[in-house]
Amino acid sequence: MKALILSDSHGWTNEVKEIIDRHRDEVDVVYHCGDSELDQDHPVLKDANVVKGNCDFGVDFPNEIKEDVKGVRFYITHGHLYNVKLTTDRLSYRAEEMGAAIACFGHTHIATSFEQNGVIYINPGSIKLPLGGRTKTYAICERINDVTTVTFHQQTDGEIVEELTKVYD
Template sequence: MKILIISDSHGLQEELGVIKEAHRDDIDLMIHCGDSELPFNHESLKGFVVVKGNCDFDNNFPNEVEQEVNGYKLLATHGHLFHVKNSLMTLSYRADEIGAQIVCFGHSHIAGSERIADKLFINPGSISMPRGRKDPTYCILEVYKKELHVVFYNKDHTELKDLSQKYSM
């Protein structure tokens, strides 16, 4: 199963469509981790599971979403309610509460993935205002039975090998 994960697009519309189109034949699920700054029913968000970020004002967005993916439970949230700019501890506690092994979040605009104990944390970065690097980023999570691959891309859909990782679970 392949999951496209985007966050912090901050009003971008065309870019969301371009990314969806670039991967349309490869993706089983699309997640937007908040701060789209678009209305809930906006055409650019069609096909995405979207959560509410601190810059989203449409109350139709949920604060978090749970998904089952190939036997793993995935939690998607923006991260601001869990103070992810300070630590992943509060978010890790929430993942424990619901039994999530994969946690997707945004808010910091910093792309990266990290396995901590039995959980994989993924921040796709930002496709509009990246921090920590020049390139806007998003990622695709490839979920296999015992292995998870997180592949990061720039706006030209080129893999960023310095960020991409494989994890055994």
């Protein structure tokens, strides 16, 4: 199973299209963790599963997605409804309640992944406005058997950001 995860593109269309096109043939699913600031029917999002962020006004994206992809349960949300800028506790409770193996969120604009209580959490960062001048990133999550690898990639050229890459087994 392989998933492309991006977030906080804040109106960018060409960059979102470029990232999705770059990985289209190698992933099983594409998730956008909110703040696309695009309409639900925008062509760039046609191959993506998108949740509503705090900057997505007037659109009918869901606040959360629970989906099984090749036997792996994903939980996707933006994070603002769970106050993730202060703590991930509420997000953790919800992800566990949803039975998630992998929970993806945005909102903080900080690329990170971690494991807590058996759930892997992924924030792909922001492809437009990373916090503190960090690299503009998105993530790819791959699970083979019981080993999950999360790689972060530079928005501009897809190069892997090695210091953020983690393996969970």
